[in-house]
Amino acid sequence: MFAGRYKKPKTNGRAVPLAIPRQTKSASDWDTFNYDHRSSKVAYDPVDLWDRLQAECPVSHSDKYGGFWFVSRYDDVMSSLVDWETFSSAQGVLVPAGASPLIPMEMDPPLHRKFRALLNPAFSPKRLAFFEGRIRSEARAQIAALDGLKTFEVCEAYARPFPKRVAIGLLGFPADDLPMLDHWISRLGKDLRDDPAVAEVGAKLSEYLSETLKVRAKRLSQDDLIGVVQDAVIDGQPISHDEQISMLMLLLFGGLDTTTAVLAGALGWLADHPEDRVRLRAQPELFASAAEEFVRFTSPASHMSRVTTRDTEIAGCPIGSAQRVMLGFGAANRDRRAFKDPNDVILDRHPNRHLGFGAGPHRCVGSHLGKLQVRIGLEEFLARFENFEIDDRSALRWEGAEARALAHLPLRVT
Numbered sequence: 001m002f003a004g005r006y007k008k009p010k011t012n013g014r015a016v017p018l019a020i021p022r023q024t025k026s027a028s029d030w031d032t033f034n035y036d037h038r039s040s041k042v043a044y045d046p047v048d049l050w051d052r053l054q055a056e057c058p059v060s061h062s063d064k065y066g067g068f069w070f071v072s073r074y075d076d077v078m079s080s081l082v083d084w085e086t087f088s089s090a091q092g093v094l095v096p097a098g099a100s101p102l103i104p105m106e107m108d109p110p111l112h113r114k115f116r117a118l119l120n121p122a123f124s125p126k127r128l129a130f131f132e133g134r135i136r137s138e139a140r141a142q143i144a145a146l147d148g149l150k151t152f153e154v155c156e157a158y159a160r161p162f163p164k165r166v167a168i169g170l171l172g173f174p175a176d177d178l179p180m181l182d183h184w185i186s187r188l189g190k191d192l193r194d195d196p197a198v199a200e201v202g203a204k205l206s207e208y209l210s211e212t213l214k215v216r217a218k219r220l221s222q223d224d225l226i227g228v229v230q231d232a233v234i235d236g237q238p239i240s241h242d243e244q245i246s247m248l249m250l251l252l253f254g255g256l257d258t259t260t261a262v263l264a265g266a267l268g269w270l271a272d273h274p275e276d277r278v279r280l281r282a283q284p285e286l287f288a289s290a291a292e293e294f295v296r297f298t299s300p301a302s303h304m305s306r307v308t309t310r311d312t313e314i315a316g317c318p319i320g321s322a323q324r325v326m327l328g329f330g331a332a333n334r335d336r337r338a339f340k341d342p343n344d345v346i347l348d349r350h351p352n353r354h355l356g357f358g359a360g361p362h363r364c365v366g367s368h369l370g371k372l373q374v375r376i377g378l379e380e381f382l383a384r385f386e387n388f389e390i391d392d393r394s395a396l397r398w399e400g401a402e403a404r405a406l407a408h409l410p411l412r413v414t
């Protein structure tokens, strides 16, 4: 198993291992080190590990889940994301693989471009400006439900239900179905790959989407995403029923855990940093750059993978064809080579070319919507609660996998 840096010697053009700089871990430590994005170490406390990997072993091999390379530096993650011809998404981006392919996330251009073009107009900033009022009403409704409470768990009480209600509204489900959808989506908050009972709920939701597509004759509103998917035509042919379901699933879930995680991480930071709350209240124009910075800092989509289509190299490390490469979006966003004081939140950080929404052809289609929800979610929370602090630090819980998130955050508010 490779665990070091490589460079190409001038003599024969073939890559050979370089000596590994010995700092906190020795070469042999890294030789037996298997990065695991689903481990509690990575969920709870990854920052020192990422830092050491970036310094000593920026491309490491893990034997976990059938084997993959883990890439931790910003420049390497960025260049792999942009080079989709070498680093393909078409064989899946999840490790281990999900139940069925996600469209358009698990496709390569040129087909990817055609599916993506169907979605882009629905997520443009101009289009989303129409939703701002609706999104704010959802945030206010969730906050109103907290009236009178002195302590609450913020994910359950606010950071999860708020984006869920927004997503359900944007897709355009019939109002009568909301309680049932709400219930299914909450059950599906868990990783489908680990729990057969959750997979069963996934099957029910997929069946429901299938029926909805069959029976619904017209869009509920001009902006409704079910309608966009229902009307989708590529190369003169309507897209297939399975493609429609896959797109709807991704549109429904792509923005849920991610937005929840950014909001929870942001509120956790603000609970511990009253000076940043004061600054945001004094300069409300900073909410927009703060939302961007909280996406960098929390990086919920922290590990997405690709498969190589040919022999290549990353940071001088030779990687053969058909190898799985996990890109550390979260690690890259804490790389001190790319960001000054990467482990601090700087509300007006500029420039902030983070990879929280990815890069290249798959850069998040919902990025404007995600940021809008984070901005409004924080504005409304800070408007309602003057002061808040973490109520019980021992109860903080993190979850890790492709998405890494603060999943339990008890707050005391005044």
Ligand code: HEM
Residues within 6 Å of the ligand: 089, 093, 103, 104, 105, 106, 116, 250, 251, 252, 254, 255, 256, 258, 259, 262, 295, 299, 300, 301, 304, 305, 329, 355, 356, 357, 358, 359, 361, 362, 363, 364, 365, 366, 367, 369, 370, 371
């Ligand atoms: C702050 C919230 C969000 C974060 C951090 C986030 C993060 C990401 C990342 C990193 C990717 C790229 C994955 C890759 O390269 O393999 C992505 C793609 C995607 N996201 Fe988001 N996302 C967020 C919100 C949303 C929302 C609100 C939606 C839709 C309602 C959404 C829908 C999608 C879709 C459909 C893709 C696939 C795009 C493609 O393959 O072309 N996301 N997201």
